[in-house]
Amino acid sequence: MDRDPEGRRAFLRGAVVSGAAAMTTTLPATAAAQPAAGKAAASAPAAPGYVFLSPEEGAFIEAVVDHMIPADSLTAKGTDLGLHTYIDRALASGWGKGERLYRQGPWKQGTGNQGYQLPMTPSELYRAAIPAANAACVKAYGKTFDKITPEQREAFLVGMQQGKVTLENGPPVRTFFGMLYQNVMEGMFADPIYGGNRDKAGWKLVNFPGVIATNQQNIDKFRDRKMPTNPLGIADIS
Amino acid sequence: MAARKLKEVDAVIIGLGWTGGILAKELSEAGLKVVALERGKMTTTDADFQLQQVRDELRYVQRQEMMQDASRDTVTMRNTPKQDALPVRRLGSFLPGEAVGGSGLHWSGGTWRWSDNEFKVRSLYEQRYGAKFISSEMSDLRDWGITYAEMERYYDKFEYVAAVSGKAGNLKGKVQPGGNPFEGPRAREYPLPPLKSVLSSQLFAEAATKAGYHPFPRPAANASRAYTNPDGATFGGCQYCGFCQRFGCEANAKASPHITVVPAAMKSPNFELRTHSWVTQILKDPSAKRVTGVLYTNLLTGEELEQPASMVVLATFTMNNTHLMLLSGIGQPYDPATQTGVIGRNYCYETRTGANLFFEGRSFNRFISAGGTNWVIDDFNANWNFDRGPHGFVGGYIVSAGHNTNLPIGNRPVPGGTPAWGTAWKEALAKWSDSSMGITSSGGSMPHRYNYLDLDPTYKNAFNQPLLRMTFDFKENEHRMNAHAAQVVNELAKSLNATRMSSANGKPQSWTVVPYLSTHNGGGTPMGTDPKTSAVNPFLQSWDAHNLFVMGANVFPHNGAYQPTGLVGALAYRTADIIKSRYMKNPGPLVSA
Numbered sequence: 096m097d098r099d100p101e102g103r104r105a106f107l108r109g110a111v112v113s114g115a116a117a118m119t120t121t122l123p124a125t126a127a128a129q130p131a132a133g134k135a136a137a138s139a140p141a142a143p144g145y146v147f148l149s150p151e152e153g154a155f156i157e158a159v160v161d162h163m164i165p166a167d168s169l170t171a172k173g174t175d176l177g178l179h180t181y182i183d184r185a186l187a188s189g190w191g192k193g194e195r196l197y198r199q200g201p202w203k204q205g206t207g208n209q210g211y212q213l214p215m216t217p218s219e220l221y222r223a224a225i226p227a228a229n230a231a232c233v234k235a236y237g238k239t240f241d242k243i244t245p246e247q248r249e250a251f252l253v254g255m256q257q258g259k260v261t262l263e264n265g266p267p268v269r270t271f272f273g274m275l276y277q278n279v280m281e282g283m284f285a286d287p288i289y290g291g292n293r294d295k296a297g298w299k300l301v302n303f304p305g306v307i308a309t310n311q312q313n314i315d316k317f318r319d320r321k322m323p324t325n326p327l328g329i330a331d332i333s
Numbered sequence: 334m335a336a337r338k339l340k341e342v343d344a345v346i347i348g349l350g351w352t353g354g355i356l357a358k359e360l361s362e363a364g365l366k367v368v369a370l371e372r373g374k375m376t377t378t379d380a381d382f383q384l385q386q387v388r389d390e391l392r393y394v395q396r397q398e399m400m401q402d403a404s405r406d407t408v409t410m411r412n413t414p415k416q417d418a419l420p421v422r423r424l425g426s427f428l429p430g431e432a433v434g435g436s437g438l439h440w441s442g443g444t445w446r447w448s449d450n451e452f453k454v455r456s457l458y459e460q461r462y463g464a465k466f467i468s469s470e471m472s473d474l475r476d477w478g479i480t481y482a483e484m485e486r487y488y489d490k491f492e493y494v495a496a497v498s499g500k501a502g503n504l505k506g507k508v509q510p511g512g513n514p515f516e517g518p519r520a521r522e523y524p525l526p527p528l529k530s531v532l533s534s535q536l537f538a539e540a541a542t543k544a545g546y547h548p549f550p551r552p553a554a555n556a557s558r559a560y561t562n563p564d565g566a567t568f569g570g571c572q573y574c575g576f577c578q579r580f581g582c583e584a585n586a587k588a589s590p591h592i593t594v595v596p597a598a599m600k601s602p603n604f605e606l607r608t609h610s611w612v613t614q615i616l617k618d619p620s621a622k623r624v625t626g627v628l629y630t631n632l633l634t635g636e637e638l639e640q641p642a643s644m645v646v647l648a649t650f651t652m653n654n655t656h657l658m659l660l661s662g663i664g665q666p667y668d669p670a671t672q673t674g675v676i677g678r679n680y681c682y683e684t685r686t687g688a689n690l691f692f693e694g695r696s697f698n699r700f701i702s703a704g705g706t707n708w709v710i711d712d713f714n715a716n717w718n719f720d721r722g723p724h725g726f727v728g729g730y731i732v733s734a735g736h737n738t739n740l741p742i743g744n745r746p747v748p749g750g751t752p753a754w755g756t757a758w759k760e761a762l763a764k765w766s767d768s769s770m771g772i773t774s775s776g777g778s779m780p781h782r783y784n785y786l787d788l789d790p791t792y793k794n795a796f797n798q799p800l801l802r803m804t805f806d807f808k809e810n811e812h813r814m815n816a817h818a819a820q821v822v823n824e825l826a827k828s829l830n831a832t833r834m835s836s837a838n839g840k841p842q843s844w845t846v847v848p849y850l851s852t853h854n855g856g857g858t859p860m861g862t863d864p865k866t867s868a869v870n871p872f873l874q875s876w877d878a879h880n881l882f883v884m885g886a887n888v889f890p891h892n893g894a895y896q897p898t899g900l901v902g903a904l905a906y907r908t909a910d911i912i913k914s915r916y917m918k919n920p921g922p923l924v925s926a
């Protein structure tokens with residue numbers, strides 16, 4: 096797994112390198128019994144590089160995920176968990192392109208109770224919002240989001256969350272922030288097959304056992320006692 | 334181009350979820366030539382719900398893979414008639430299903446017997462509190478025209494088909510220890526013993542007992558052990574997999590139409606299922622007060638077809654059922670200005686609040702759960718001794734606790750005041766998320782003059798038909814009920830002496846399309862004994878076309894505190910029974926208007 100930030104950045108800047116071949120997959124004991132041969136590649140994290148994000152967008156997202164999920168004693172940092180890759184893949188997926196989203200006009204902003212009312216798909220929203228967010232950053236701090244200090248990043252993200260930052264000529268800031276935050280959480284806790292939650296770091300953080308869930312015995316055995324977990328993901332049992 | 338006309342059949346069933354499945358089996362076994370038209374695809378456990386795909390929260394919860402595709406058809410919503418309704422562009426508050434099995438594929442399985450408190454709601458409250466107790470805005474509150482005693486055998490039927498696990502609280506009039514003492518008398522025990530409880534439900538049960546309430550395990554259609562139902566469908570024992578609500582069940586432990594009534598219907602040579610078949614209209618013959626069949630589109634080819642039928646069963650879930658009635662011009666649409674008309678009337682939803690508790694050092698293992706691992710109290714619902722007088726509301730609420738499908742993307746409990754990201758957030762998550770439990774109330778929702786469904790004047794679905802428009806908000810009755818529920822929830826919560834707690838909110842709330850609330854939508858084609866205010870008679874037969882039977886919770890004149898499907902299923906069996914015993918011999922109105 097590519098853990099070297101410089102090397103990773105080089106990948107992300109568009110070098111066409113397949114990372115999958117270099118990755119090894121260790122199947123935990125319980126899954127090894129299942130017929131898994133021949134599908135090992137599926138269990139490797141998504142290849143680096145962006146499908147959707149432009150360099151500016153990539154730098155913004157990397158800075159966001161590394162700020163929200165910093166490296167500490169609990170987990171590695173967001174980019175090392177693949178959260179930027181998760182977001183890129185999500186935006187390139189059917190969801191990012193507006194699958195299951197009713198997209199006919201007329202368009203009105205509506206009340207808060209009426210939910211998402213923008214004419215944009217998620218990927219269009221990101222595309223419109225990131226330059227506007229960076230412009231707001233430049234206005235406030237003289238630099239784009241990826242170049243400002245951690246304190247400034249914190250203040251800026253809180254400002255977006257609370258609707259105090261304005262995205263000039265851009266989408267409503269809280270709508271964008273809400274989606275961004277949700278996607279960071281998805282990257283952190285969705286199955287690693289989607290590119291984030293690398294090494295199941297998010298699952299380990301909350302003691303989530305993953306996809307194997309035959310708990311008829313465990314329900315009594317671990318009453319009021321933490322169940323030890325070694326989470327398995329989809330790829331581990333494919 | 335005119336629709337290609339097919340050969341007439343005896344019965345066409347629109348939608349093959351719980352109610353469609355029940356009617357499909359019963360009518361084809363009775364010898365009728367039955368065609369079911371389902372807009373979604375076929376479903377089997379082997380093809381659709383196996384490891385490794387099935388346990389994928391992102392796919393099934395966040396991306397809503399098994400739900401109605403809002404890009405093709407959705408509803409518009411507003412809180413009051415003065416607002417502009419806007420489309421629910423991404424489903425949120427409720428999640429109807431779209432495949433063979435319907436919402437029955439991904440429900441939790443909570444299965445209840447609604448009591449005479451609901452069916453006789455107007456007469457009971459008037460007798461006890463006087464007619465003034467019910468506000469004029471709630472004038473559509475009514476007796477349903479059915480009784481618990483009539484429904485008992487049909488509840489029983491559904492429970493035995495659906496492998497409901499529970500403990501009887503009242504056997505033939507004798508209150509039983511361990512069950513719900515407020516339920517109506519049942520002829521026999523549940524088919525299966527209750528599911529195992531989890532720590533959170535235990536703590537709740539202890540607190541509730543201490544407070545003088547009567548906790549019991551939630552009856553649920555999650556088989557507590559291997560089971561074969563009366564139709565020969567086999568169930569595995571529940572694995573407490575924690576992926577219950579919104580997921581298919583890998584173990585065939587959760588009752589779903591796709592493993593019960595649908596395969597049973599398919600055994601009959603009289604039954605034909607057509608998937609990917611979207612019904613756009615029920616065709617009527619106005620002079621004769623009959624429907625003549627349906628118009629549908631084959632979604633795989635785009636071809637439009639007409640399926641003539643001697644009888645039509647509408648079984649497409651609450652909103653779609655009401656929508657199709659409006660699109661087909663059957664029954665007069667409801668107009669809140671004059672309070673005339675019946676289709677779209679009495680639309681009701683659900684009233685909820687809850688508290689979150691955090692116990693330092695405890696492990697709930699919240700990922701181990703089933704749809705029915707909760708415990709419940711019914712002291713403020715089916716208990717008619719609970720005096721609503723001083724609190725000024727009609728209806729009731731249940732209170733429950735115990736984890737049910739708490740997965741890590743969507744369920745990340747941390748105490749109030751925790752930052753939303755960063756190291757401090759991670760620390761709080763690691764420390765508290767599995768040391769937390771909730772206590773929740775779910776209450777009824779009463780009809781209100783300005784809560785209704787009609788056709789949207791602006792927005793269209795993929796077939797260029799107007800969307801259904803939902804005008805709904807919680808009203809005074811719900812606010813009062815919620816205030817009372819919050820107080821009870823908070824008192825119970827406090828008695829557990831948690832390290833940290835976020836209290837239940839008892840303030841008036843307004844309905845919003847995000848986040849998820851429940852898929853317990855009711856009303857829209859209410860049943861009743863007066864054709865002026867009801868769309869169907871108590872046998873669920875349309876007053877306007879005697880060969881049209883309308884299934885689903887849309888026939889509820891109000892919504893109770895219980896989850897709907899126990900009653901929805903029982904009513905479907907009752908309709909099947911009356912069709913077989915009376916209607917087939919002598920087609921015509923079963924109740925004279």
Ligand SMILES: Cc1cc2nc3c(=O)[nH]c(=O)nc-3n(C[C@H](O)[C@H](O)[C@H](O)COP(=O)(O)OP(=O)(O)OC[C@H]3O[C@@H](n4cnc5c(N)ncnc54)[C@H](O)[C@@H]3O)c2cc1C
Nearest residue numbers: 348350351352372431435436441442443612649896897898
């Ligand atoms: C997440 C979730 C959890 C739930 N948990 C519970 C619970 O614990 N307890 C409980 O009592 N209830 C629960 N419910 C509700 C329960 O699933 C429904 O009450 C029940 O499935 C209703 O049965 P039905 O036959 O009316 O509709 P469904 O089972 O939804 O079936 C309707 C079918 O009609 C099809 N259809 C719709 N429109 C058309 C059309 N135009 N043409 C052709 N076909 C069409 C749909 O695709 C679908 O297959 C839950 C629901 C959800 C979504």
Ligand code: SF4
Nearest residue numbers: 571572574577582703
């Ligand atoms: S909790 Fe039980 S019934 Fe629900 S999906 Fe898992 S095994 Fe099936």
